[in-house]
Amino acid sequence: MLYSKTPPEQKRVKLRELLASGTIQQFPGAFNPLSARLIEEKGFTGVYISGAVLANDLGLPDIGLTTLTEVATRAGQIARMTDLPCIVDADTGFGEPMNVARSVQELENAGLAGCHIEDQFNPKRCGHLDGKNVVDLDTATKRIRAAADARRDPNFLIMARTDIRAVDGLQAAKDRAKALVDAGADAIFPEAMRDLHEFRAIRDAVDVPILANMTEFGKSDLFTTEQLQNVGVNMVIYPVTLLRSAMGAAERVLDTLRSLGTQQVRVPEMLTRARLYDLVDYEAYNKFDSGVFNFQIPNNR
Template sequence: MLYSKVAAHEKRRLFREQLAATFGSGGPMRFPGAFNPLSARLIERKGFEGVYISGAVLAADLGLPDIGLTTLSEVAGRGEQIARITDLPAIIDADTGFGEPMNVARTIQELENAGLAGAHIEDQINPKRCGHLDGKAVVDEGTATKRIRAAADARRDDNFLIMARTDIRATADGPHGLDLAKDRAKALVDAGADAIFPEAMRSLEEFEAIRSAVDVPLLANMTEFGKSELFTTQQLADVGMNIVIWPVSMLRISMGATGRALDTLIEEGSLTSKLDEMQHRADLYDLIDYEDYNHFDTSVFNFTVEK
């Protein structure tokens, strides 16, 4: 009932233990993207290992493009709402850290306070762009490493995962772009990154090349309609990936279904034909522990009103 009974520091500790196990036979941890607290609870119920909170989804939820318009307070607030509802660890997209290195430091502490298990900071310039769009530009190595060093120095819980995302692969075609990504990943690890998020890798071989370059956990982004092929978790495990995210997938599926339902309502005047596609009320009530709330309410209000 209400929120997760697992304390944030315990979620982080368990997450780091499970993440370490992925270097053995544990396989990659699967983090579907949650677009609200209820979807996070469903992700947990279905047996996944974690929840991802996408900056693109947070922006879209506000009706905004993913170009750095969201604020730290908006991101931390929504992150807290999602993280507190599930026992799973939640990793959040912190864009470029919302400013200069001191702002990055504050960002990390706010996200710690919000109960997140980790965050990634990217090396794009401000204003940033969606990771799978053309025309991206990244900051120089010194600026990128200062962001990560500030993040690592600011955290108070050593188990809070500082992940560095690099978008540099997309700034150059061919092998040169991949070489830049490998060099940037090494520099970010040296600056204190616990894990690396190599954005917009174009093949399994490219993921494997990053794996050979650094000895920290790696995240693979399986977003649809982007620059990366959509590989299976097993394929990604085979090249050494430790976390896999599907950042916008659940929102895309939900919005696609909503659009089709609205079309049906226009065409047919009712949604009777869509009933078998809806989550049943009984399933919703089970997901939100409705019976536990009812039992609690009954146990508290156990008096009768005099007439």
């Protein structure tokens, strides 16, 4: 009932254990708190919270328009709804190194298990678009050093994302990954790798966990977990998959409403009332206070 019973500190320990397990971990992207609960129920080990999804949910493009307050608030709402560790996209850290330090502490306060901070210029752009620009090495490492120094819980995961592959090539990505680890990064997110060979190259360059971004319509093929684990990837995210699926379904229903004047033909595709009530755990509230939920839900509804 209400929120997760697992304290954030325990979630952070769990995240560290997962990344050290030797088995690749799948973190689907939640687009709201209820979808995080569904991710947990389906047996996944963690939740990813995409900056693109948070921006798009506000009707904004993913170009650095969201604020720290907006991201920390929404990420916290998602994280508190699940016992799973949640990692959030912190973009460029929302400013200079001091801003990065504050960002990390705000995300700790919000109950996140970790975050990643990237080396793009601010304003940034989606990692799978062309025309990206990255900051110089000194600026990139200062961001990560500030993040690592600012955290109060040593288990809060500081992941460094680098977009330099698309700008200066694979060797530059390997060199930058090494420098970011030296600056204090606990894990590396090499963005927009083009093939499995490139993931293997990053794996060979650093001795910390690495992440693969399996986003649809991007630079990378949608590799399987087996393929990624075989080249040493520790964690895979599917950042926008659920949002795209949900919005695609919503668009089809709206088209049907306009064309047929009723949603009847789409009802079999919908989450039933009983299933929705199960996800929000009506029964637990009923046990707590029978005045909250004192009616029967038909089995077929």
